[in-house]
Every structure is written in C-alpha cells, then in structure tokens.
Amino acid sequence: MAKWRLSTPMVATLAALCCFLVYFRALGCGYVWFDDPDYVINNQAIRSLDWQFLHWAFTNSQVSLWMPLTWVSLAIDYHFWGLNPFGYHLTNILLHGGNVFLVVLLADRLYQPVTGEPETSMSHGSLFRGGMLLAAALLFGIHPLRVESVAWITERKDVLNGFFALCSMLCYLAYVRGKRADRPGCQLWWFYGASLLWFICSLMVKPVSLALPFMLLVLDWYPLARVRSGEIKRLLLEKVPFMVFSVAMVVISLLAATMQGSFTSVRSLPFAMRCLVAGNGLFEYCRLMLFPVGIVPFYVLNMAALTMFIVKTVIIVLFTGVMVFSWRKRPWLTAGWLLFVLPLLPVLGFFQNGEQAFAARFTYLGSIIPTLFVPLLATERGTGTRKTVLLVATCLVLCWYGAETRRLIPVWDNSGTFWSRVIDLEPLGRAYQERGLYNFDNGNAAAAADDLAAAMEIARANGVLGFNLVAHRGKVLLALKRYDEAIVDFTEAIAMYPDPRYCYQRGLALQSLGKFAEADKDFQRAAGDTRPIKWIEPPP
Structure with a gap:
C-alpha cells in the first residue's frame, strides 16, 4: 500500500x-x-x-x-x-x-x-x-x-x-x-x-x-x-x-x-x-x-x-x-x-x-x-x-x-476593549483614564465619569494627579449636568494650571446653577476662549 x-x-x-x-x-x-x-x-x-x-x-x-x-x-x-x-x-x-x-x-x-x-x-x-x-x-x-x-x-x-x-x-x-x-x-x-x-x-x-x-x-x-x-x-x-x-x-x-x-x-x-x-x-x-x-x-x-x-x-x-x-x-x-x-x-x-x-x-x-x-x-x-x-x-x-x-x-476591536483588557488584569490609572476618554467620545458620559473617577483615585494615591485628568472629569460631569461636582473639578484644575478654557467651562457650570455674577467673572478670565478642552502638554 x-x-x-x-x-x-x-x-x-x-x-x-x-x-x-x-x-x-x-x-x-x-x-x-x-x-x-x-x-x-x-x-x-x-x-x-x-x-x-x-x-x-x-x-x-x-x-x-x-x-x-x-x-x-x-x-x-x-x-x-x-x-x-x-x-x-x-x-x-x-x-x-x-x-x-x-x-x-x-x-x-x-x-x-x-x-x-x-x-x-x-x-x-x-x-x-x-x-x-x-x-x-x-x-x-x-x-x-x-x-x-x-x-x-x-x-x-x-x-x-x-x-x-x-x-x-x-x-x-x-x-x-x-x-x-x-x-x-x-x-x-x-x-x-x-x-x-x-x-x-x-x-x-x-x-x-x-x-x-x-x-x-x-x-x-x-x-x-x-x-x-x-x-x-x-x-x-x-x-x-x-x-x-x-x-x-x-x-x-x-x-x-x-x-x-x-x-x-x-x-x-x-x-x-x-x-x-x-x-x-x-x-x-x-x-x-x-x-x-x-x-x-x-x-x-x-x-x-x-x-x-x-x-x-x-x-x-x-x-x-x-x-x-x-x-x-x-x-x-x-x-x-x-x-x-x-x-x-x-x-x-x-x-x-x-x-x-x-x-x-x-x-x-x-x-x-x-x-x-x-x-x-x-x-x-x-x-x-x-x-x-x-x-x-x-x-x-x-x-x-x-x-x-x-x-x-x-x-x-477598539480603544474601549483594549483598555478594558488592561483593567481586567492590571487596573492601571492610565487604563481607566483612556477608557474614560473613549467612553465620553462615544456618547457614554456616565461610564466615562466612573472611569475618570477611578483614574483620579489611583493618581492621587500615587501623588501624580495632573490638571488634565481633573479638567476632563469636570468636562464629563458638566455634560451629565452634575454642575456642583463639575465646578469642584474645574476649580482644582485651574489651581494647578489656569487655562482660560477651564475658566470658561466653570463659568458654564456656574451659569447653569444661576450664579451669574461668578459666571461672568469666569467668562472674563476666559477672554473669549471657548475652544473645547483637549489634553494639554504641560510647559517644560
């Protein structure tokens, strides 16, 4: 044979x-x-x-x-x-x-x-x-x-x-x-x-x-x-x-x-x-x-x-x-x-x-x-x-x-599945941060707020909390109409890095709460800078 x-x-x-x-x-x-x-x-x-x-x-x-x-x-x-x-x-x-x-x-x-x-x-x-x-x-x-x-x-x-x-x-x-x-x-x-x-x-x-x-x-x-x-x-x-x-x-x-x-x-x-x-x-x-x-x-x-x-x-x-x-x-x-x-x-x-x-x-x-x-x-x-x-x-x-x-x-498949895999095995602050930004960009602000909160908690524990992360969480909270919490975040971000855009966004939150006088002060500090908040490279 x-x-x-x-x-x-x-x-x-x-x-x-x-x-x-x-x-x-x-x-x-x-x-x-x-x-x-x-x-x-x-x-x-x-x-x-x-x-x-x-x-x-x-x-x-x-x-x-x-x-x-x-x-x-x-x-x-x-x-x-x-x-x-x-x-x-x-x-x-x-x-x-x-x-x-x-x-x-x-x-x-x-x-x-x-x-x-x-x-x-x-x-x-x-x-x-x-x-x-x-x-x-x-x-x-x-x-x-x-x-x-x-x-x-x-x-x-x-x-x-x-x-x-x-x-x-x-x-x-x-x-x-x-x-x-x-x-x-x-x-x-x-x-x-x-x-x-x-x-x-x-x-x-x-x-x-x-x-x-x-x-x-x-x-x-x-x-x-x-x-x-x-x-x-x-x-x-x-x-x-x-x-x-x-x-x-x-x-x-x-x-x-x-x-x-x-x-x-x-x-x-x-x-x-x-x-x-x-x-x-x-x-x-x-x-x-x-x-x-x-x-x-x-x-x-x-x-x-x-x-x-x-x-x-x-x-x-x-x-x-x-x-x-x-x-x-x-x-x-x-x-x-x-x-x-x-x-x-x-x-x-x-x-x-x-x-x-x-x-x-x-x-x-x-x-x-x-x-x-x-x-x-x-x-x-x-x-x-x-x-x-x-x-x-x-x-x-x-x-x-x-x-x-x-x-x-x-x-x-996408950034969400990518960072979810990292979180499942190694829950890094950056992984929560990136998944939070992805969720917000794709219309899931509630999940984004939770992820950015987790990222901020890890960053604070490690002593590396930056203004970008705080400001982005503030942006998400503003979109969720959680104005009081958004004001807290923008205030913290401004204390670390007084970007005009943060002042403008805080002004919007104050205006929504009927605090028009305080909102006007923020709008003046913003000097007409209404650009959306982006991740900013800190100065050297």
Whole structure:
C-alpha cells in the first residue's frame, strides 16, 4: 500500500490557510487610539504616493524609528482603502499568512541536516514529516503572542519585518546549499546578494532584525554544521556586510530616539536596574511562550516589584547557563535559546524607551526558529509510539493556542476593549483614564465619569494627579449636568494650571446653577476662549 506523501508547498498552503481562518475575526477590528492615530488616522503624509511622500518616508523618524518601508506599506493601503480599517487588517493577516507559508519552507530546509535526508528528498515527504512541518509553522503562527502583531494596525511593522527577514534567511540557506553542491559562483552570489538585500529591507521596516547576522552564525553552527576548525574566519567574513548594515541601523536608531527624547535617562533608570528589567522581561517572554495566559496589551514598568525582578533575573541567568552548557549533548536547545534571545536584546530594557516593561509583539521574530525546533523532539531517539504521542500532544496544544488566540482578537476591536483588557488584569490609572476618554467620545458620559473617577483615585494615591485628568472629569460631569461636582473639578484644575478654557467651562457650570455674577467673572478670565478642552502638554 502506497504511503501518503505531502509536498512542502501543500503543507505551507495548509498552514497559511489555517492562520487566515484563525485570524479572520480580526477583519472586524477597528482602530485602537494607541499609536494608530500617529501611524494612520492623523498621518497626512501617507495620503499620497508621490516623490514628496517618499522623501518624507526616508527622512522622517517621527515615532523614534526610521522605518521608510513601513510608511510605504501604510500609504499603499491608504491608496486603496482610505481610512477603512478593514483593508489594513486584511493586509496584516495576509502578510502573517505569507510568513507562515515561508516558515514551512524554512523548517523544510533546516530539518534536512538534522534528519539526515538528502537535499533532493524534500519536495515530497511522509505524512509524519508533513505533520512536523505543519506543527512547526502553526506553533509560531497561531500562538497567542502573535495576536498583538497581527490584529493591531500599528504593528504592520512586525509582520512586514518578519516577511523580509524570512526571505533573507531562505536565500541564505539557498546560498549555503549551493556551496555544498559546488554550484557556479554566480548562482551562489545571487542568493547571497538577495539575502543581504532582503535583510536591508527588513531593517527599513523595523530595526529589530539587526540581530539577523548573529542568528545566521548560530544557524551555521546548528543545524547547518558549518562551524569547523579553520572555517570560522570565513563564516565571519560572510557576515561582515550584514553586520555593517546592522551597525548603521543601530546608529540611526539611537540618533532618532535621542532626537525624539524617547530614551529613559540613566539617572532615572541605572544600568543595574536595567539588567533587572531585562531579566524580568525575558522571564515573562519565556513564561508566555510556554503558557500564554494573562497576556495584556500594555505592560507598565513597575519597579515596586523589585524582589520579583531579582528572582526572575537569577532564574534566567541560571537557565541560560544550562542552555549554553547543553551545546554538546542537545545543540538544538542551545541554538534555540540563542535564536530566541538575540532578536530580543534591543528591546529587553537596556535601552528603555517609555514606560512599557515588555510587549507581546517583541517576540515575533525571535519565536520563529525556536518553535521549529520543538517538533525535533520526535526525531530524537523517537519510536513510533513516542512520535504518535508527541503529535497528539502538539495537536492539543495547537487547539488550545488557536482558541486562546481567537479569544484575544476582540481585545483589538477598539480603544474601549483594549483598555478594558488592561483593567481586567492590571487596573492601571492610565487604563481607566483612556477608557474614560473613549467612553465620553462615544456618547457614554456616565461610564466615562466612573472611569475618570477611578483614574483620579489611583493618581492621587500615587501623588501624580495632573490638571488634565481633573479638567476632563469636570468636562464629563458638566455634560451629565452634575454642575456642583463639575465646578469642584474645574476649580482644582485651574489651581494647578489656569487655562482660560477651564475658566470658561466653570463659568458654564456656574451659569447653569444661576450664579451669574461668578459666571461672568469666569467668562472674563476666559477672554473669549471657548475652544473645547483637549489634553494639554504641560510647559517644560
């Protein structure tokens, strides 16, 4: 009886289709008022595809990053879809599905030297091998940590960067395979040049892929087995062009972030504390990779949990030591750990940017190859029974991942669902504040008043209550005709920052209560400034 045989493109297509079905729900998501306005809604630059736009895209670093190809991608979407979020989400899902397709091809190539199969045997393989490739791709593609990268329009840069990085790795593997087959030099250098070009493109989307040359060196060691005595220098020379562009991107990124003032100062966060932040972040990334429960779209750096940061950092250091010293017996463990950590180094806290401690989206590139190594457990002294048990267990895990991913996608429906998720798991003052503003803008003033009251209570407890929050709560109370309470809030806001608009709004509340003389004084102080209250950047 003939064995079932599956071609690699068939498996890749099936994996991409499964991902599209899992993420189909994201097509109904809208915008999240957290970076989406800067990237799309209020970004006038992307509304044209001309030379002026290209000049802007390649010379602008308005979000502390130089990412011209991300802007080009969003401009193309705007050309076809305008501000309809459907099109942007569709592009994200298609790009992610394409990445999953490429992940199958990458797994196919990387499994060859491990399983000992000849280069020519990979176009068609056994049903078990097809299951390995499919499981590897889906472990990456439908993992709940991918939701943030796929369902958030702003994170177009993750899926697009992943596409270019995967193309670069595949071309590099074709180059290595050609060298082993003694192909003509022109063919080899075409693949090498293509790999370098795709790498440069990935950097122009998001600089996280600057670790790629070091990842290629790890792959040279395992599973490609290219690291031999006397050949290390040649392998390093191969990576020099890649490293040159990595260094250039580091310089550009540092300059852009410095000009925008986005780095947390060393005085505010000393180096020792940054190491603890990095250790905590890496620990959480590992935990969420294995047990993706409690994923929050906004993690705030909380140095009050310093003891736990120390404990987690110690665990990570010890775990890293175990992984490194396993390089002889289980090289796939060492390689998998290095390939996971390297892309995370730029975002681990050593260059702390803003108040976020870590983010699910940062795992996109670093998760690709380590998840490919998981199915190799079935090939390590694997009997038929062991293979069956591992595949069944993998299927159960994938069902769980898929269900959890589907459950998390609605978090990205709008700002209300986004901040509600944060409040459910980490009731931050900012989360109540942002949800309150969202509720008011969408006609739910009563809910907005409750949220802003909660935000003010938390801010007062932390000693950071600002005039913006108080004034906005006053605006909401005025809309609810709770005039006495509105007057109290506007009076407090004026004491902190005497903006004419606050005086005008308090005058309206006083007038509604029949206190015309006091209202006239406020109207005089407002000097005709009847503009609506907006969030005001405090003076330096």
